Amino acid sequence: MAEETIFSKIIRKEIPADILYQDDLVTAFRDITPRAPSHILIIPNKLIPTINDVEESDELALGRLFTVARKLAEQENIAEDGYRLIVNCNSHGGQEVYHVHMHLLGGKPLGPLLMD
Numbered sequence: 860m861a862e863e864t865i866f867s868k869i870i871r872k873e874i875p876a877d878i879l880y881q882d883d884l885v886t887a888f889r890d891i892t893p894r895a896p897s898h899i900l901i902i903p904n905k906l907i908p909t910i911n912d913v914e915e916s917d918e919l920a921l922g923r924l925f926t927v928a929r930k931l932a933e934q935e936n937i938a939e940d941g942y943r944l945i946v947n948c949n950s951h952g953g954q955e956v957y958h959v960h961m962h963l964l965g966g967k968p969l970g971p972l973l974m975d
């Protein structure tokens with residue numbers, strides 16, 4: 860059984876977070892250390908530690924990350940200018956919190972993706 864992270868407590872509203880959206884499958888809240896004017900994390904409510912742990916039964920929740928990202932981008936007024944979605948996996952991918960999350964970043968030009 861995977862160990863819970865702070866994100867499970869945010870989902871259950873046991874610790875404060877600026878929650879922008881929640882349904883039965885996913886929760887979205889503002890990143891505590893924003894790296895762009897809009898920096899939102901969208902996560903499955905189910906604890907999936909990394910993308911390496913994803914199963915076919917998770918497809919509905921993981922697909923919903925994208926539809927919620929689209930809606931929040933519209934809400935944040937960044938849809939037309941554009942934005943970036945990032946999912947980090949394990950240490951080489953820069954993952955710090957072991958509960959799968961999609962970063963939605965926008966509100967300024969983000970430049971080219973760092974590849975090195």
Ligand code: 5GP
Pocket residue numbers: 865876877888889890891892893900946947953954955956957
């Ligand atoms: P990762 O590096 O794992 O892809 O990203 C984890 C993200 O979670 C970071 O951007 C970090 O700022 C954010 N984060 C970590 N702890 C908290 C928290 O307690 N609340 C919120 N809202 N964001 C957090």
